[in-house]
Amino acid sequence: MLLKPRLKAALLAAASLSLLAASAPSPAAPLGIGDPLFPHLGNPGYDVQAYDLSFSYGGSNLDPLDAVTKIDAVATDSLDRVNLDFAQGEVRSVEVNGAKAAFASMGEDLIVTPARELPAGSRMRITVHHTSNPVPDKRYEGGWVRTGDGLVMANQADAAHLVFPCNDHPSDKAQFTFRVTAPREYTAVTNGLAAGRERSGSDTTWTYRTVHPMATELAQVAIGRSTVVHRKGPHGLPVRDVVPTEDRKLFERWLRKTPDQIAWMEQKVGRYPFEAYGVLIADAETGFELETQTLSLFERSLFTRNVFPEWYVDSIMVHELAHQWFGNSVSPRTWSDLWLNEGHASWYEALYADEKAGQPLEDRMRDAYRQSDSWRAMGGPPAAPKRPSHGQKISIFRPVVYDGSALVLYALRQEIGAKAFDRLERAWVASFADGVATTTDFVHLASRVAGRDLSGFFQGWLYGEKTPVMPGKPQWKANPVD
Numbered sequence: 001m002l003l004k005p006r007l008k009a010a011l012l013a014a015a016s017l018s019l020l021a022a023s024a025p026s027p028a029a030p031l032g033i034g035d036p037l038f039p040h041l042g043n044p045g046y047d048v049q050a051y052d053l054s055f056s057y058g059g060s061n062l063d064p065l066d067a068v069t070k071i072d073a074v075a076t077d078s079l080d081r082v083n084l085d086f087a088q089g090e091v092r093s094v095e096v097n098g099a100k101a102a103f104a105s106m107g108e109d110l111i112v113t114p115a116r117e118l119p120a121g122s123r124m125r126i127t128v129h130h131t132s133n134p135v136p137d138k139r140y141e142g143g144w145v146r147t148g149d150g151l152v153m154a155n156q157a158d159a160a161h162l163v164f165p166c167n168d169h170p171s172d173k174a175q176f177t178f179r180v181t182a183p184r185e186y187t188a189v190t191n192g193l194a195a196g197r198e199r200s201g202s203d204t205t206w207t208y209r210t211v212h213p214m215a216t217e218l219a220q221v222a223i224g225r226s227t228v229v230h231r232k233g234p235h236g237l238p239v240r241d242v243v244p245t246e247d248r249k250l251f252e253r254w255l256r257k258t259p260d261q262i263a264w265m266e267q268k269v270g271r272y273p274f275e276a277y278g279v280l281i282a283d284a285e286t287g288f289e290l291e292t293q294t295l296s297l298f299e300r301s302l303f304t305r306n307v308f309p310e311w312y313v314d315s316i317m318v319h320e321l322a323h324q325w326f327g328n329s330v331s332p333r334t335w336s337d338l339w340l341n342e343g344h345a346s347w348y349e350a351l352y353a354d355e356k357a358g359q360p361l362e363d364r365m366r367d368a369y370r371q372s373d374s375w376r377a378m379g380g381p382p383a384a385p386k387r388p389s390h391g392q393k394i395s396i397f398r399p400v401v402y403d404g405s406a407l408v409l410y411a412l413r414q415e416i417g418a419k420a421f422d423r424l425e426r427a428w429v430a431s432f433a434d435g436v437a438t439t440t441d442f443v444h445l446a447s448r449v450a451g452r453d454l455s456g457f458f459q460g461w462l463y464g465e466k467t468p469v470m471p472g473k474p475q476w477k478a479n480p481v482d
């Protein structure tokens, strides 16, 4: 995700005012997997293998969609109840392995009680008939985003469960099938590759499947009066962009940059990790851009408002592209590992601006160093971020995880040298492709690649209240924290 400056400022203001801790769990609290930042999200006791999501869109983005969510999972414990994450929709029925199951909503969980206990190691299919409401509840943020001509999704950090029942945590990745039925004048595009399109009366049903596992936070379903523009990326990679039909020509000068940006990233870190890529341009003011897997979401105004220089917009495109490796193919084990996503995306964003537009990386890093102590005071150290402000889950996206964490990578490169750093980056995305990784995994791999124990180095850079001395640049100074 990349917040635009306007929203960043609002969130920072809110963060500095808010001293409230997140509300304490009630005794009947729904279950979670104990994520330090979002303790109630995700659920223990099972591992999802696949989601099959069906949505019926009637043509108004104010009306709830009819939806069916099928979840194939393996019980890792014996379960007499299964907690799913789900809020903001009406549940009509639930079946487990074909038999009707009792269900109740509690907090942001849908608690399913199957007719008989599920033994550890058994497979289960949970089918939920429900609605999916695109009109936001005041208590929540994220999920469906209403656009000028339909809907898109923005589920980061933990808002997929505002759209469909799921195990809403990036540590449980799964395959996805999407089936979207909409009036024939609409186009539906999701993550993955097209797997069929059927007309029935005045409706069309679009089917897509992912080839690689995906975290729920990265799901994308775009429904609009849009055109899909196809082109080829490096080594024949399918690139398909989704743009409002009336603006197709307007955006072409930006869209045609994508294949070269992919080639640039591949030169830095290795093969693009997925089956397709593309840019989804939404007629909506989200305040951020988002790396939904294989199809990154951008606001129309980023390209049309003419307030940002071209090199900056290019670098933002590369930021979301870099996330396909860092954050999507390699997912964070917990949300405290977010610096691995945003630090790397910011790093390649800055490096691209340096190499392609003469915006010196070193100047940007020296500036980040100046602010680093303040960022740490505000958001916590890079790998131990503070909890989100009350009611603002995306407030975990603070400067310390962006340039504050790109600065950690810069320090690492200073410490181990550019060659070892490049080897590490390639080894990281290759070793954990399609998987989940922790900060500790990164520290271990970096130590292995450098041929020496770097845990002391990382302790200060990732967990210190103050920014350590920059290797090779002891003259760099951090501004005092006010």
Ligand SMILES: [Zn+2]
Binding pocket: 001, 002, 319, 323, 341, 342, 345
């Ligand atoms: Zn980002």
